Amino acid sequence: MSRIRHVHGFGIHSPSAYRFAREVITSRRRTKECKELGRSLKGVPHMVSRLGELYFRISLHVKCDIWLDWRGSGDVYKLYVELTGRQIRFVSSDECFEWSQFGKNEHLVVRATVDDHTETFYEEVINHANEHSILILEPSSNRKAFCDLWKKILDDDRTGVTFDLYYCGIVFFDKYRPKQNHIVNF
Template sequence: MLIPVKYKRPFVWLRRFRNRCGYGIHSPFAFHLITDVVNEKLPYYDYSDLRNLERTLIGNGCRKLFPQNESIKLRRLLYRLANYVHPQYIVFVGEETMLFSYLKKACRKAHSVQTLNGIIGMQPQTYFLVYIRFGFNVIQLEDICRYYIDRASTNSLLVVQGIGFSCEMKIFWKRLKTYPQVSITFDLYDVGLVFFDHSKIKQDYIVNF
C-alpha cells in the first residue's frame, strides 16, 4: 500500500536534517540559491494578493486548484524561483492549479503557457522556466523532460514535481541527472530543480525543504 506523501514528510525532514541552510556547500551559486531563494522567509508583496485570491477561489468552490501535494510552501517557493530566474517563457505542464498563478505573478512580462500534453512549440536556446506536475507516467515524463532539455538555454530552469514520491520517480530522477545538458540539480523531495549552466561544476544537492 502506498503511504500518502503527507505522512512521509516528517520522516523525510528528519532524514534530511543535515542538509538544511546550505551547511557544507562550497559553491556560491548553490549556497545563494538554497539560503536566499529556497529558504527565504521574508514575505513578498505579492503573497498577500495571492492569498486573498486563494481565499476567494476556495470560497467559490474551486478546490481542484489546490491539490494536496501542492502546499502554499511549494507555491511560494515556485514564486521565488520564477522571481529569481526571470525567464522569458513560463510553461506549466499538467492540469492547471493555483501554482500557475504564483508563477505568472512573479514574472508578469514572461509569456506564460499551460499545457496538458506537455509539449509546446519552442526554439532551441529558449530562456524558460518549465514546471511539470506530478502525475505523468515515467515514459511520458522522460519524453517531456527530454524535449525541454534539448531546447534549454544556459539560464533556463526545469522543475519536476514528485521526484521523491515513488521508487519509479526516484529512479527517473537519478537518470535525469546524468543527461549531458544538465549541470546543477537540487533534490527537494517535493520537486527537483534542473539547471543548465556548464560554467559551473556538475553537482547534485540534497536540500531539506
C-alpha cells in the same frame, strides 16, 4: 532528524548554489502579494501554496520569460508566477505548443508532474534547453517513476547543478558551473 544536515543549504560549497538555496529555496521572505494570494486561495493544500511561493521566487530570480507547465494543475501556480509583475508567457500543456515558439536565448522554466510518460518529455526539454533553462519536477502518485527519472537526470551529462527538495527537483542546464546535486530540506 535525517534531514537536519540539509537545512538552509548547509554543506553547499558553491557560492552561487548556496545563494540560490538561501535566497530562493529556503527563504521565508514573503511579499505582501504572496500573503494576500495565499489567504484568498481557500481549500488549496499547504504544500501547493509553499511550492507556489517557491515558483514565484524562482521566476523572479532567473528573470523568467516563459513558464511551461506540463501535466500539472498550473492554475494556482500561474497566479503565483504572475505576481512577479514581469511579462511572463505562461504556457499550459493543455494549450497546443511547439518548441519552435521558444527562442534560443529566452529564460525558460519548465514545471512537470512526473508520470510514466515524462521520460520522453524530458528528452524534448533537454534537446531545447539552453543555459538559462530550468526544469522543475514534481512527483505524482507514482513515486517510483519520479525516482527513476531523477536518477537518470543525475547521471545525464547534459544537465548541470540539481537541487533535490524532497517535494520537487530543480535542474539547471548551465554548463559553466560544475555538475553537483544538492539536497535541501524544503
